[in-house]
Amino acid sequence: EPEVTQTPSHQVTQMGQEVILRCVPISNHLYFYWYRQILGQKVEFLVSFYNNEISEKSEIFDDQFSVERPDGSNFTLKIRSTKLEDSAMYFCASSEGSYTDTQYFGPGTRLTVL
């Protein structure tokens, strides 16, 4: 069964460093998303991406964040200068279509900023 994959599973970085989180969405899906979950809290939407551009973003997704689809399979989230409060689980998700189509999540990348 097709699934969303994410690498790495765990990333530890120093404050101020840049990190890139990688995702491979399900191959026939057209919509891609990033969410984050700070430990013990609810899952929060960051950004959605369709047709090689951002379709929606939350107030969390400020200038420190960027997304890219560098080739036909990968979808990346870059955090330019990490802060302590960026420590969270980051989930990539994809869906075939928009609105009511189910979003399938990857296993997540746990980011720890020291």
Add this chain to the structure above:
Amino acid sequence: AQKITQTQPGMFVQEKEAVTLDCTYDTSDPSYGLFWYKQPSSGEMIFLIYQGSYDQQNATEGRYSLNFQKARKSANLVISASQLGDSAMYFCAMRANDYKLSFGAGTTVTVRA
């Protein structure tokens, strides 16, 4: 804006019994989708079940069923014949006329042997 409320932070259920997890939502959009996800202690988010706002029948998926009461804006998840492997956090989520899923705070379910 959409809002999802899960009022039960934690629940205990005996193995083989059924458990109902509450979820209420608020949206002004007439077309929306409701989803339930399971998050085991390992951290991944597993899709369980979907209910569309125009669906006439309640969704079912194996041991999972969704008790959808549109007038009350509720979408409760029922897990029947609970198993030890059902112990996890369960999130209700909604998607309306935009791209993002809005999640509730989650309910932790602990299944006792």
